[in-house]
Amino acid sequence: MADVFIDRVKKSYGSVVALHDITLDIPSGSFFTLLGPSGCGKTTLLRTIAGFHKQDQGSISVAGEVLDSIPVHRRDIGMVFQDYAIFPHLSVRANIAFGLRQRKVTRADIRTRVAEILRVVQLEHLADRMPHELSGGQQQRVGLARALVTRPKVLLMDEPLSNLDAQLRIDLRRELRSLQQDLGITTIYVTHDQEEALEMSDHVCVMYQGVIQQAANPWTIYHQPANRFVASFVGTNNFLPVELKDDVPCLCDALIGHIDGLPADLGRTQQVASIRPEHIELQTGTTLWSEAQPSGQRSDYVHFPATVHYQSFAGRELRLTAGVADGLEVQLITEPHHEYLDLAAQSPITLRVRNDRICFYEVGETGVRL
């Protein structure tokens, strides 16, 4: 059990800044995920914690102990690799015992501890196999067992599931998470799969271009993204420009009603609004909601006239692309009612979104949320 404190860590390769002033406080026993596209610095940060890279500035401490001058092999941090990194010349049992041997654990203790961890990862029947006889999923269990058996203070995982089949990946997510909770081991997990991050983590830290964009719990990351990058990277989002019409902010020719907490001059500088596809409601025809709305009165909804461009039925949901004003398109997800399925291309429809579901950002790739 150990907390990890990363204090103003910087790292660059020549003129490329890989880590730009990273400060993170990772609570003991938590499942902490570094999420971001490739090249964002998440793996560099993980490898710096492991000791494979040395930061240019700043310091990293685990359970209060500063690690900066401690070499990899004395850090007592477990690591699980994307490509498994199983020793090909050692059996499963010898792979798992490797770390214990380095620690000069007695033969008898090695035997019991290896047996114990084999049971935990359900590999008892494969203990004497060689790595090349194992499937990818089994190899990754060996990698996990090998890292856990030394009882490290912290467990690092570098995209451990990304080389596995889709279904196995989903099964192993749950398994990893419940194992982590049982052991209560502080885990830092790197992934570019946002669904994986949201599903498994206590905390998610979204990184981009070596900078922390947002570190928060999954709910906050999804529903209250700190900036436009987080909004676009985590989940799907529609981004629409906010324009002024007669001094009133508009979204695709539709007025934006009152939203609590937004600056009154919304729209005066350039802004972008985001709407999640599942927050857009759909009505066939052109009239229904708008007619029910007394004109001029402030509404809780924004309404858009739109036309169907493309729709795809994906079983439990219907995905629809609709054209709105100015040649823009929005994606939306809705329950697959029959009347929607029968919509022909170019059919007129009406979309509506609750005002408070709309987020506003300053323009730019990482424009902050207003």
Place this chain on the structure above:
Amino acid sequence: MPARELRRWRPDFWTMVLLFTLLLIAVLLFLPVGKVFLLSFSDAQTGEFTFANYARIFSHQYYVKALNNTLIVGVAGMLGACVLGIPLAYCMSRYHIPGKSLVSTLAVLALVSPPFIGAYAWIMIFGANGVITNWFKLAGIQTPTIYGYTGIILVFSLKFYPFVYLMTESAFSSINKSLEEAAENLGCTPFQRFRKVTLPLVFPAVSTGAILSFVLSIADFGTPSIIGRKVRTLSTVAYSQYTSELGGPPTLAVTVSMLMIAISIAALLLQRYIISKKRYASSLTNLSTPVRLRGWKAGLVYTLCFSIVLVSVFPSLVVIYTSFLETSGPVFTGGFGLSSYNRVINEISRAVINSFLLASVAVVLIGLISGMISYIIVRREGKIGGVLDTILMVPYLVPGIVMAIGFVTTFNRWPVDLVATATIIILVVFIRRLPYGVRSTTASLRQIKPSIEEAAASLGARPLNVFMQVTTPLIMPGLIAGAMMSFITAINELSSTLILYTGKTVTMPVYIYISVLDGEFGIAAALSTLLLVSTGVCVYIVFRISHGSKSAFL
């Protein structure tokens, strides 16, 4: 006192290995070569700085002629290697040839057998008293002489064509077939297609093989010395100059040596410059499959392939055959017998033992160190790996004679006096053959994912333990293949040993050389057969380890 100041600078394991490696290279490579370089600019009597040595060499017919001869046999040997190697590579990669692996095995055997064996075997066939010469004499026909340019160029072509062949074959096989089809589709005749599309694409590979042939040709001592007669090259001149300058500083010998190094470097830089402009991305999508030939075409192609490799191993077969001929002193008495071997065992068992002992010690040292050097080259962050990789090209460029002269003139007095010791022979062979070991292990190590070593470190293994328990077992095939290759070249080493040997440290190649000069062909053949057999065993091991891949021999 603050704790920080108490902490001393403690280099990690690999930094220490790196420092040791650099020290080793400085002492065993830069010091002797530097000494040769400096000596070439100093006066033999006063030791003062002078250009006189170079002036003398470029104004004396004797040296200028040797320089010309070196360039002639180097270029002609290289062209000969290309003339044999390129067609063989083309046929082997494009046509279905029965006994293909036999052809490539024979080519590899021709490559690894020592060139001086080829030289004296051709003398036994075509020389003044040669078998075939005598047949023609009986018929009253005067055959052209084998001595001089003809012999040297013949031996070099037949010895070095496998470099061109092995390099070019893989290039031919990896050409995208669509490119050639596109050329034909655009209206090229088959010959135009070969000249304008295929040849340019394999040019980088051809030039690498050719330059290797050239560098080895100009460095070779045994061949011109045995079969050259009046045709002297820089290496034979450097050797005789060195023996005549014994006692004083060998300034003229080292000046000639510098010339040889300069030619090698110039050739390498030229080749680098040429291929730097011709780097093609290759896609391995549409590879050509070997065509099955019929009729006279098939006969022609098979004859071509087999005659090239059979002619190139012919000298070895002659040598083995000769070794079983009964002799009385230097004279063959007719009939078969083991008298040559008896003489080897009774009179010169020391040379046999020395050869195996010296080569083995050198190879064990190479094995121990090449793994660690490879680790630095492949794994260490920063530029040092690339620098080290380049430095290890230097031994390829320094002819054996030159390296030996460098060692003798460097380590000849207190504190390090190695003259006339076995150590000096071992160290010269070590530094000359180290690149073979390093190249082989480097290739192996590049196949191993760094994450495997990182995993070991994160599990608590110290750097030395990571290397011993994880890296070494995984690169073992490369390590063994490299050691075998080093052993082959070490046990066949002639040029440097000839300068360094004494009665106690005489080796088989040296003894073969002396026997050939004395006309003792029986003993030479028996010793050569021993060398060929041990070489063959090593080749077999390398083949087994590398699963038939021929690239281990380059």
